[in-house]
Amino acid sequence: MPDRHQRDKTTFRPPPEVKTEAQNVLAGRDDWTLNxxxxxxxxxxxxxxxxxxxxxxxxxxxxxxxxPRKSAT
Known part of the structure; x- marks a missing residue:
């Protein structure tokens, strides 16, 4: 598998409480990360x-x- 650090980055900004809750759910499942x-x-x-x-x-x-966004891309 190629190095994931060489891929294009995608940024998202969930509300902090949503991110924390999701991380807590996934923390209880050893084989899942948020990514x-x-x-x-x-x-x-x-x-x-x-x-x-x-x-x-x-x-x-x-x-x-x-x-509005500067461009449609």
Whole structure:
């Protein structure tokens, strides 16, 4: 497996309480890290997008207010 530090980085900013709760859940499962979970979610999204998005729709955060992005990428 290639060195994961040489891959492009993706940054996300969950609310601190959500991140802490998720880390606590995963800490009780020796074979999962937060990164493992996020990668697995992205794989599932890529392989079964309709089912994944349907399941998550109730948990989607509200749109952010403020300045629009500089570009669409």
């Amino acid at each position: 493992d979970f996020l990668v697995a979610c992205m794989v599932l999204l890529a392989r079964n997008p309709d089912a994944m998005l349907e399941r998550l729709k109730d948990f989607k955060p509200p749109p952010k207010k403020g300045r």
